[in-house]
Amino acid sequence: MSKPMRDFTKGELEWSPWIEPVDLDKATAGQRDALKITPSSRAVGAYSLVLAHDPEALSERSPLYNGIMFGAKGLPRAERELGAVTASRINGCAYCASVHAKRFVDLTKEPEVMARIHADGVEAKLDTRRRAIVDYAAKLTRDPASIGAADLAPLRAQGLSDLEVLDLTHAVAMFGWANRLMQSLGAPLPEGSETGSAAL
């Protein structure tokens, strides 16, 4: 089910929409307002302009995404990104996997970890704390109905607090959202293409 993850070291992929993005010059007040808060600080990309067709949902989702991925304290940000990469890899979202692999590496300076996941998937050899995080993220992504009390023990054994477990759950769940949006409204452009840009 999961496709190979694109090599994140080659730079970020561009994303191309399957429906016409909102034309910023013709955008309604509500659409302009919704576009003010984007989850990254980059220019308004095609992805945000497509989501602006439903400004009410976009204006809630952007701060929700930021709260989950960037909220202070709790689970270290790199481990939220590890959850995001795991979900993206299983859901087959090459774009999301490459962007968040790069963020993980920026935060940890450990490109070899993402290189192993790139090569071997979510079963790649990892230290025990990351193994516990990836195992939970993978199970939650594949089949949330199968999650039960026993799945908490490996996370507890690695010292994760309730808040850290909640943060990881939020991050993995958010990528169950992001991966589906991104893959149902467009696709990454073939490598070497120049047009389009996207902000997660």
Place this chain on the structure above:
Amino acid sequence: MSDSDADVLDQLAGLSPDSPLAALRRQRPDVVAHMQGSDDAIFRPKDDGGFVPAERAAAALQVALGLRDEILIAHYRERLHALDPSETLAERVSDGEVSRDKRWATIIAHVDRVTKEPESAQPSDLQALSAVGLSDHAIVSLSQLIAYVNFQSRVLAGLRMLREAR
């Protein structure tokens, strides 16, 4: 809807306001607020773009059925019943049976595809939705809804795990 002031996720997770897990959730106040805000935007939009609330509840029910999430199945069945007392749409969300209504059959096919095999979506899927009358606004709303209920089910699963382990 009478429950518009209550926090939907607390209700679904069975958390009373004074419970430890409700307090844990409040350590992330932005997340709690915008999760509820997303629920309102998706199920009670001011402008539904032609993808009406009863269809939204029915599509959410179809996601919940695909995930075998008993709590969400009951929740969206109840919401759909409140919005569509004639049960016209509820009858169409009949496990596995292809609806004779072209618009609804196309929506349901998209719900199942994006829930179960998100990487298999194609540009032609959006053309099909467009052909049965969904505006660009409605198509984006449908994608947000499918993705949101998938998110919601996973947050609930994590909270259930934390509660059961206590």
